[in-house]
Amino acid sequence: MKIMGEWRSVDVYSFKMKFAESVCKLMDCGSPITVRRRRQDSREDVWGLYSSCDGSNLTECRKYLMTEMDFTEITCSESIRLVNGDNQCSGRLEVKSNTSWSIVCEDDFDQQDAEVVCRELDCGAPSGLQGALYGETEAPEWSRDFLCEGHESALLKCRSSQLTRWTCPPGKAVEITCSDPDQVMLVGGASRCSGELHLKHHQEWRPVQLHHRWSPESFQVVCHRLNCGSFVSESYKRDRGKKPVWWIETDCMKNMSLWRECVEVDDSSSSAQINITCSESIRLVNGDNRCSGRLEVKSNNSWSIVCEDDFDQQDAEVVCRELGCGAPSVLQGAVYGETEAPEWSREFLCEGHESALLHCKSSSSSQKFCSSGKAVELTCSVSLRLVGTTSRCAGVLEMFYSKEWRPVYDYKSEENWNHESATAVCSRLDCGSSVFQEVTDNSTRRDVWRIESSCWKSLSDHCVFGYDYNYYSEDRLEVSCSDSLESPNISVSSSSGVSKARNQGLQVFFGTSFSIICSSHHLYQGGIFQLIFNNSTTTLNNTLPAVNNSALFSFLEASHAHQGDYICVHHVHINSQNLTLQSQQLSLTVLGI
Template structure:
């Protein structure tokens, strides 16, 4: 029995409020973690009708809901969530998906359920982040009365007593990636912090309270100086030629590969951004033996939600392999092939990537051709300063001198002298064409439709409409009229639109993902042959295949 994770979180809070009278009357809790190393770790149990049982056995119980449990228990942030399979069925308490305890009464909202999986939650018991935009960001608080479980005492920390090495320890303690922002009052302030000793971490410690601290105490800390911390997502690419290529892995207590049914470059671009890499170049499913993976709903990837918060455990025989560019990227564009150009000028230092925009005067058409080819797009169609926004004067101040044959922009020569200034509004905005072509016809405006996502492949006609086929012709500057034929795929790999993507020419790279490998035992799925700029019937949205 699965639930929407956001709804599940809300129901947990409703259950909590619905039980306040019972809790107050009995002076007992209704929720606990048992069997762990501390009261802030263990198997989740719920109390109903005087009986404790494991609770919430469904797949949709994710880190967001685990965080609510940690908060209710006055523990720190949620660090990990494990699904433990039992060899036998056990009695559990499960909350009905649509039920408000105040409307229906608690007995009608809680179901007795038989299941074979339980949830093991680990909360940090010494540090937590509050009021952030994700579980890996917020105002830092430290539990300075940790030894007394009945009187947990949390306080914020003064910015002057906390530095980058301390932040690295906290992010690691919370199961997050390295710190990306550290600033006083970044996530609100609650008066002068009580903690008044300076942390002196060396960076290798497993917990903040394992670090040394100064003997002297600070007499005061100004309001607005409470530490606000943002840690990065705990994701990585492994097994590739660089840190920006490989199998996508996510850490929720432990590192596991990500399995992404229907992931395309649209989702890959989100992962590349989290990794502080460049544009998404290619994505593929790679076969593996059945293993535990993390699975993330597509709509939550698109929304920019933190990947860690909504991943759920699954078993899969495929894993995602991504390739991102590590030296250039396009930001704020209308497609994966457009945006404000940024260059990574500190590429050799993996821990401190440094991206900057480029001055329009230092960049020309030949440079643009190299960039478009490097990020897997077609030739440049527009080059203009501030076309996709501006971020102040660019840091990169040398003129690129590409000859056009280079494989990456940073392989090009650049001027020895540096530019003294670059006016605002002059950061390079670039639009590359989509990597689309027609092959095997009598002209460049006729033939089998192919798209390049790492490599050129024909497009399966599944779910394509005549209107979309005409849009491909228009994008190729071949007119807006089209005649369509279906051809045998000749037993070769194809690109196919994933379900419900709303495929059009400008989103082809974001929607095409499925690789159809045709074997001799299958009926060959048809591919699309277009002839553009001919009179045809009125365009409509009827599928090309029945």
């Protein structure tokens, strides 16, 4: 590039195919074929371009002078290009002759010609060949009919003949979609749906690494691209030595771009190895996260829906377990959209203990067809638990992800682990609301699942940071939910003693003094105790302040009016919230009336 009167090589660390496409267009060449970063024997001054430069207007890009051994090399096709397409492997075909670009008419182009074009551009086989997909043009028309046999390396190396037609009708310019050129596979796993992700780029297979981080969403895209089922788990390790890898921008995993358009050409290496496991024969699609969506089952390389009438709760338990999710929480149809996928032809007869849905017994379905809105749509819960206490509603927060329980960690825990976040956890566990939460120092470093700070309300496992970082922490997130608080105790004492009769509750004697004692054993002081009394003729409410977490309701002389049912209710204010805790019922009989 010539800047300030000096020609120098250009080096761009985030150089991708979209940038190369702009460069090829600027040079009046065809489509970009390869982008490589080359290394010289010695350092020299080169022009560096900031990563914000997308190549659309190179003269406006911010530049700086740096000393490097690396430079960027681009190979463009010389005589053909695909324009206005969704990616470099789709668009309207234009052919160059005598420095001008011409369209090709559909009538002068066939499948074998398209195969040559796709191969010349280093794309996959042609999957679409028609006009009017990528917009009209006023470019001149190519004047010859291509007669390719399909094996040629370039379109202009094919035989051709002079056209007998004068014009190309509107909407008849050749527009090609070449199939996905990304060659990807999972290597080293137990099946084609598990292992380390490898990508073939510039004729070289390498493991794939993502900039920023892997996430459950990224893994799900990998499983989908390989026509496997849903993402199940991941594992991470570091090798002793480093190996060459292809670095890909994380955003490419989200929008299903051609991955090779997102490969950074920096010749990098890494010691990290990330293994992915996808399910092979089931998946949940169009859901809010990997543990929800419409159920589809794979057979003979095609995916089928399952009808609600052929699926029950035990079948759902097997599916959720197979996908590494929590127990099924919702099982119904028409939640995640309609589909035209074929219907699975058998009824599942799972017992609930099977490790995979296709391990269950089945029988031929009695359904002729699945009516609209009746395809099985499933929501599995995200597995959370509180550990370290006798109550399931109090303790250290842990999450089950990638087949492993770990404590949950937020790098802003002191700020984000508040009443609202802790209550979201309590609510998910059906434990009421948070009455106390804190970040404690366990003094023992453990592997943890780090989650996004913005995810406390949803608590989806899409919030988990993936294995591209190792996370250890001594911090633990603890919570006591309202349902972990013990109910108040209620008891009775009398000056003449208390007896117990079968089916009649506790008994005191007529005319003697007695007391009803309300007490709580939790740590939160204060509040009031309410004693509720009820019999066939009377309902009474008495209240006393809680002193040392108890209150004594005294009665001077027992009479028939005191015979009935008593309940203690403790009203206490804890952490800016009013809680009401109720005891069991005590039945009292007065003897000698």
